[in-house]
Amino acid sequence: MQNYSIASLIRHGLNKHTGWSRAWRSPPIKDSYDVIVIGAGGHGLATAYHLAKEHGITNVAVLERGWLGGGNIARNTVTIRSNYMRDASIPFYVKSVEMYENLTRALNFNLMHSKRTMVDVVQTYPKMRELRRRQLTMDIYGSTYEQISEPELRRRIPALTGGGPNSRLPIIGGMVHTDAGVNRHDAVAWGYARAIDSMGVEIHQQTAVQSLMRNSNGAIEGVETNRGTIRAKKVAVAVSGHTTTLTETAGLTLPLRTMNLTAFVSEPIKPLVDVVVNCPDSGFYFSQSDKGELVIGGAPDPGQSFRRDIKQHVFEDTVTAMLSLFPSFKKLKLMRQWGGHLDIAHDASPIMDETDVSGLFITAGWWGGYKAIPAGGLTLAHLIATGQRHPLMAQFSLDRFRHLDYIMESGTTTAR
Amino acid sequence: MLNIPCPFCGQRNESEFAYGGPVKPDRPQPDKVSNDQWVDYLTQVPNPLGPVEERWWHVKGCGTWLTIWRDTRTHDIVEEPGDAG
Numbered sequence: 001m002q003n004y005s006i007a008s009l010i011r012h013g014l015n016k017h018t019g020w021s022r023a024w025r026s027p028p029i030k031d032s033y034d035v036i037v038i039g040a041g042g043h044g045l046a047t048a049y050h051l052a053k054e055h056g057i058t059n060v061a062v063l064e065r066g067w068l069g070g071g072n073i074a075r076n077t078v079t080i081r082s083n084y085m086r087d088a089s090i091p092f093y094v095k096s097v098e099m100y101e102n103l104t105r106a107l108n109f110n111l112m113h114s115k116r117t118m119v120d121v122v123q124t125y126p127k128m129r130e131l132r133r134r135q136l137t138m139d140i141y142g143s144t145y146e147q148i149s150e151p152e153l154r155r156r157i158p159a160l161t162g163g164g165p166n167s168r169l170p171i172i173g174g175m176v177h178t179d180a181g182v183n184r185h186d187a188v189a190w191g192y193a194r195a196i197d198s199m200g201v202e203i204h205q206q207t208a209v210q211s212l213m214r215n216s217n218g219a220i221e222g223v224e225t226n227r228g229t230i231r232a233k234k235v236a237v238a239v240s241g242h243t244t245t246l247t248e249t250a251g252l253t254l255p256l257r258t259m260n261l262t263a264f265v266s267e268p269i270k271p272l273v274d275v276v277v278n279c280p281d282s283g284f285y286f287s288q289s290d291k292g293e294l295v296i297g298g299a300p301d302p303g304q305s306f307r308r309d310i311k312q313h314v315f316e317d318t319v320t321a322m323l324s325l326f327p328s329f330k331k332l333k334l335m336r337q338w339g340g341h342l343d344i345a346h347d348a349s350p351i352m353d354e355t356d357v358s359g360l361f362i363t364a365g366w367w368g369g370y371k372a373i374p375a376g377g378l379t380l381a382h383l384i385a386t387g388q389r390h391p392l393m394a395q396f397s398l399d400r401f402r403h404l405d406y407i408m409e410s411g412t413t414t415a416r
Numbered sequence: 417m418l419n420i421p422c423p424f425c426g427q428r429n430e431s432e433f434a435y436g437g438p439v440k441p442d443r444p445q446p447d448k449v450s451n452d453q454w455v456d457y458l459t460q461v462p463n464p465l466g467p468v469e470e471r472w473w474h475v476k477g478c479g480t481w482l483t484i485w486r487d488t489r490t491h492d493i494v495e496e497p498g499d500a501g
Contacts, residue, residue: 244463255459257438258488302435306465306488313417313431343463401459402452 001198004108023190024068024197029204032231033061035384036223037238038209038246040064042073042370043363044238045192046377047384048201054378055385058200061232063225065208069189072240075308075340076370077263077297079276079287081118081180082143084411085134088395089349090141092375095392097179099374109191111183112290116275118180119148119156121325123169123281130410131175131280148174159272162325169281171325180276182287188373211249212237212360220250220359234384236361241306241341243364250357255401256343256364260305261297262314264337266329268292282321293335296322301339310339342367347406352380353398354387367412418486421496424478436471438462439483467494 002008002021012019035051037044040062051057064070080100082093104111122128128147135145153174154160163171193203208226212235215221222231237246241258268291278285286296298318301311315337323330345351345365350372352363363380366372379390389397395407418430438461446454462468467485474480485495 242465245465253456253460255461257461257463303470303486304438304463304468304488305491307491311417311430311491313429346459346461402455404455404458 001108001194004110023194024203026205027202029061029202029207029227029230031229032222033202034059034232035234035236036060036230036232037062037236038223039071039238039240040068040189040193040203040205041071041238041240042188042192042373043366043376043380044236045189045196046373047236047238047363047380048196048377049192050377050381051385052196052199052201055381057385060196060201061230062196062201062203063207063209063223063230064203064205067205068193068203069186072340072342073185073189073370073373075263075338076185076368077285077287077295078182078185078370079118079180079285079297079368080182080371081177081276082371083118083134083138083145083175083177083180084409085130085137086349086407086409086411087137087140088407089409089411090138090143092379092392092396093371094141094143094179095378096372096375097181099378100181100183100371103188103191103374107191107195109187109194111187111191113181113183114290115179115181116287118177118276118278119153120175120177121153121157121160121163121171121277121279121282122173122175123163123171123279125172127281128172134411135175144176144178146176146178148176150174156275157273157277159326159328160277162323162327167324182276182289185370209246212246212357214250214357218357220357234359234361236363236380236384238363238380240364240366240369241343243343243362247355247360247362250360252355252357252360254351254355254362254364254398255345256351257304258306258341258343259303260301260307260310260339260341261367262299262301262310262318262337262339263295263297264310264315265289265296265335266294266332267335269294269332279321279325282325284318284322286322294329294332306341308339308341310337342369345401347400348409348412349407350376350396351398352376352383352393352396354383355398418491418493420472420482420484421493422474422477422480423482423497424480425474428474428477432474432476434473434475436473436481439469439471465489
């Protein structure tokens with residue numbers, strides 16, 4: 001792997017930048033691998049990374065229907081945080097945030113990580129009580145959460161001029177989560193891809209898995225793709241919204257439904273907001289990107305949806321809610337709007353497990369899975385390589401549905 | 417925005433409706449099925465890439481519940497409610 005550094009930048013600059021090599025190969029596809037990972041998104045790439053790095057399993061193919069980093073890793077709002085509710089969730093996300101902070105160095109790829117704090121704008125007492133309760137649990141696991149007054153909130157976010165005493169939902173205070181940050185989503189995909197490629201893992205783009213194959217014993221045998229049959233004794237499904245579509249081809253049903261979540265981006269403006277602003281009572285959140293655009297996330301579409309655009313009225317409702325708190329944003333032009341489809345279990349916690357089909361692993365139910373990429377890859381790779389559940393993901397099992405032992409999570413976007 | 421055909425009110429905007437979720441199989445008698453079947457009934461939801469049968473409540477209109485088949489890839493309503501209710 002060509003090392004990226006200031007020295008290499010100068011050296012290649014002197015040669016008119018003609019000496020750079022490709023960041024990853026496009027090798028010919030083989031008939032069989034030790035492990036197939038379906039989906040070259042964040043979780044798929046991170047799983048392959050940890051399989052190769054910690055467990056030395058490099059005979060791995062990552063199969064991607066579209067192009068690398070073109071799925072939900074390109075469609076999220078890059079918010080990285082660990083302010084969750086449940087004992088099962090918080091240490092997992094604390095670990096993930098910590099891994100993200102060191103990932104630029106580990107991957108030798110600049111993720112432009114910006115640990116810039118998230119501030120919640122709270123407009124109802126039930127929400128304030130819930131966040132204070134989260135604070136108490138988060139304290140146990142070393143995640144930060146702190147209440148601030150309304151004047152302090154307005155001092156920190158000068159653009160927050162709505163929500164006054166005469167509005168329908170006056171602002172009553174805020175919560176500050178200093179561990180939160182944002183980074184560059186393309187860099188995460190490309191950084192992981194470059195790292196796994198250098199360790200011998202193969203990435204095959206434009207390779208759509210059409211069905212999963214089982215042998216006579218019922219165990220997984222491989223996958224059928226548009227480029228032919230590929231065999232492996234272990235297959236990991238990391239395809240977000242299409243998890244059930246794929247597992248149904250192996251006769252497996254899962255407690256997941258696929259929904260559509262909204263995001264849109266404003267025109268670039270001068271630096272205005274230096275934190276991630278989350279308004280749970282109004283149902284939107286945003287941060288300002290390095291380019292100056294406001295990256296705004298909104299509410300989910302209620303019904304099941306495999307679409308990648310957004311419904312006009314969901315979009316309008318989000319904009320209306322935002323303008324009630326940030327009236328000055330009315331002048332902004334919106335540049336792009338999009339949706340992503342992702343699957344969710346009804347307790348809103350992820351599922352990472354080996355399924356009833358021996359050798360078939362899933363990582364699914366991610367709702368805000370971008371922040372979970374490093375820890376998700378670490379723990380799923382541990383399960384695939386050793387057969388043992390990593391302690392951090394111990395409770396995110398399929399078994400919990402069998403025992404009706406849910407991890408009801410209120411810290412996800414959908415439950416806001 | 418969906419344009420949902422209400423059997424009483426005709427085509428109405430989705431914003432008048434509350435989503436009632438996908439139609440699940442009939443509720444089994446808990447004492448007549450195994451634990452696994454009971455848990456499946458409680459936890460499994462139809463999640464088709466294509467038409468899904470779902471319930472909507474015309475809460476800001478006439479108040480009726482209705483059932484449509486909607487394609488999850490296109491939002492096209494491929495089958496309208498037959499009768500009222």
